[in-house]
Amino acid sequence: xxxxxxxxxxxxxxxxxxxxxxxxxxxxxxxxxxxxxxxxxxxxxxxxxxxxxxxxxxxxxxxxxxxxxxxxxxxxxxxxxxxxxxxxxxxxxxxxxxxxxxxxxxxxxxxxxxxxxxxxxxxxxxxxxxxxxxxxxxxxxxxxxxxxxxxxxxxxxxxxxxxxxxxxxxxxxxxxxxxxxxxxxxxxxxxxxxxxxxxxxxxxxxxxxxxxxxxxxxxxxxxxxxxxxxxxxxxxxxxxxxxxxxxxxxxxxxxxxxxxxxxxxxxxxxxxxxxxxxxxxxxxxxxxxxxxxxxxxxxxxxxxxxxxxxxxxxxxxxxxxxxxxxxxxxxxxxxxxxxxxxxxxxxxxxxxxxxxxxxxxxxxxxxxxxxxxxxxxxxxxxxxxxxxxxxxxxxxxxxxxxxxxxxxxxxxxxxxxxxxxxxxxxxxxxxxxx
Ligand SMILES: *Cc1c(COP(=O)(O)O)cnc(C)c1O
Numbered sequence: 001x002x003x004x005x006x007x008x009x010x011x012x013x014x015x016x017x018x019x020x021x022x023x024x025x026x027x028x029x030x031x032x033x034x035x036x037x038x039x040x041x042x043x044x045x046x047x048x049x050x051x052x053x054x055x056x057x058x059x060x061x062x063x064x065x066x067x068x069x070x071x072x073x074x075x076x077x078x079x080x081x082x083x084x085x086x087x088x089x090x091x092x093x094x095x096x097x098x099x100x101x102x103x104x105x106x107x108x109x110x111x112x113x114x115x116x117x118x119x120x121x122x123x124x125x126x127x128x129x130x131x132x133x134x135x136x137x138x139x140x141x142x143x144x145x146x147x148x149x150x151x152x153x154x155x156x157x158x159x160x161x162x163x164x165x166x167x168x169x170x171x172x173x174x175x176x177x178x179x180x181x182x183x184x185x186x187x188x189x190x191x192x193x194x195x196x197x198x199x200x201x202x203x204x205x206x207x208x209x210x211x212x213x214x215x216x217x218x219x220x221x222x223x224x225x226x227x228x229x230x231x232x233x234x235x236x237x238x239x240x241x242x243x244x245x246x247x248x249x250x251x252x253x254x255x256x257x258x259x260x261x262x263x264x265x266x267x268x269x270x271x272x273x274x275x276x277x278x279x280x281x282x283x284x285x286x287x288x289x290x291x292x293x294x295x296x297x298x299x300x301x302x303x304x305x306x307x308x309x310x311x312x313x314x315x316x317x318x319x320x321x322x323x324x325x326x327x328x329x330x331x332x333x334x335x336x337x338x339x340x341x342x343x344x345x346x347x348x349x350x351x352x353x354x355x356x357x358x359x360x361x362x363x364x365x366x367x368x369x370x371x372x373x374x375x376x377x378x379x380x381x382x383x384x385x386x387x388x389x390x391x392x393x394x395x396x397x398x399x400x401x402x403x404x405x406x407x408x409x410x411x412x413x414x415x416x417x418x419x420x421x422x423x424x425x426x427x428x429x430x431x432x433x434x
Contacts, residue, residue: 001062003030003213006311014064016119019214022207029308030213032060035258040228049082050074053221060217069118077110077218084226087344091359094226095378100402101166102381104249105137108215113141115214124204125149127193129186132159133297136166138208139174149430152176153186156415162384162407169409175430176413185418192420199424210248211304219252224261230375231262238375239264241358243351244276245298247305258317266323269354271295274327276303280320294330294388295350326361328354337392347393349385352378
C-alpha cells in the first residue's frame with residue numbers, strides 16, 4: 001500500500017515513510033491511495049481491540065518493514081480499556097479516555113511512538129506545539145524511549161492547571177517550554193524549526209501533531225471495533241457523533257466507514273468555532289480565526305484534516321450526504337454538563353458535552369424518527385477540566401489513578417519569549433548535552 005499527498009504533487013511513499021515525514025513535501029497531508037474493503041464478519045473481534053486492530057490495519061502496512069511488527073505495536077499501544085455503554089434507550093457512549101493521560105489522544109500518540117521506535121535509525125527530536133491534550137499524550141508515549149528527545153511548546157496562560165501539570169511533570173527526555181503568547185505563537189516556533197534547513201542539518205526533527213498519518217490510522221480501529229460491537233448488540237448500525245476540532249478523529253471514523261464497517265451517519269460536533277458546520281450548510285470552506293470556548297481542545301478555526309475529508313471525493317464519497325455538523329454554544333455546553341447526571345448518570349467533559357447536545361438536538365427534530373442508533377464519542381475524562389465541570393455538577397469529580405499519579409509529580413519547564421532565535425539555541429543545546 002502506498003500513501004499519497006492530498007495535493008497530488010509528491011511521490012507516493014510507504015506508511016513508515018509517511019509517518020516519519022509528517023507533512024508531504026508539497027504541503028499536503030498523506031492519505032492511503034485506496035481503502036481496503038473488509039467484511040466485518042471475517043474479522044475476529046473476540047480478542048479485543050489490539051488483535052482486531054492489527055487485522056484491519058494489515059493492508060495499510062503491506063510491503064512496509066513495520067508490517068511484521070503490527071501485532072506487537074497494537075498490543076503495546078492499545079494496552080488500556082475501550083468502553084462502549086448504553087446510557088439511555090436511544091444513545092450509547094464510546095469512552096476513549098481510559099489511557100494514561102485521560103484523553104483519546106493516547107491512542108494515536110502511543111501507536112505513533114511504537115511505530116517510530118521500530119523504524120528509527122538515528123536519534124530523533126520530536127517537536128509538539130500543544131493547546132493541551134496532545135502534548136501530554138505525546139510526552140507520555142515517548143517518555144524514557146531510547147533515541148528520542150521530545151520538546152513540548154505550550155502557551156503559558158492558555159492551558160488548564162491540570163493540563164499544565166501533564167505537560168511538565170516528565171523530566172528525562174521530555175522538555176517543556178512555556179511560551180509567553182498564545183497557541184499560534186507556539187505553532188509558529190515549531191513550524192519555523194521544522195522548516196529551518198540549518199537546524200535540520202544538526203538535528204533529525206519530526207513532528208507529532210495530528211496531521212501525522214501515524215495518529216490517524218490507529219483511530220479508525222476503535223470506530224470499526226465499536227461499530228461491530230454495536231451491531232451485534234442492537235441489530236442496527238450506529239451513527240457516531242464526534243467532538244471535533246482539527247477533524248482528525250472524525251476523518252478516522254469516515255475511513256472506517258469507507259472500509260465497509262457498519263456505520264450510519266457521522267456527526268461533527270463543534271463548539272462556537274463554526275467553520276465546519278458553515279461548510280456543511282453552504283458548501284463553501286472559509287477558515288476563520290479561532291475563538292476561545294469552554295471546550296478548548298476544539299478551538300480551531302482552520303481544521304487541517306478537512307483537507308483529508310475533501311480528498312475523499314476522489315473515491316466517490318459524498319461528504320455532505322454522509323456527514324453532518326452542528327455548532328454548540330458555551331451556554332449549551334454548561335447546560336448539558338449540569339443535566340448530565342440526572343439524565344444519563346454521566347459527568348461529561350466540555351468536549352463530550354458538545355456531542356451530547358448535537359445528539360439531543362437531533363432527537364428534538366421532527367424528522368428524527370427512523371435514524372439509526374447514536375453513539376456519542378467521549379474524548380476526555382471530566383476530571384481534566386474540573387474548574388469548569390465541578391461548579392456545574394455541584395461536587396468534586398473523582399480523578400482516575402493514572403492522572404492522580406501525574407498530578408503529584410513536580411513541574412519542570414522553562415519560560416521562553418516566542419523569539420525563534422532563542423528557541424533555536426535552546427534546541428541546539430538539548431542535543432549538545434544529551
Ligand atoms: C483534540 C481533542 C478534540 C478534537 O479532536 P480532533 O481530532 O482535533 O477533531 C476533542 N476533544 C478532546 C478532549 C481533545 O483533546
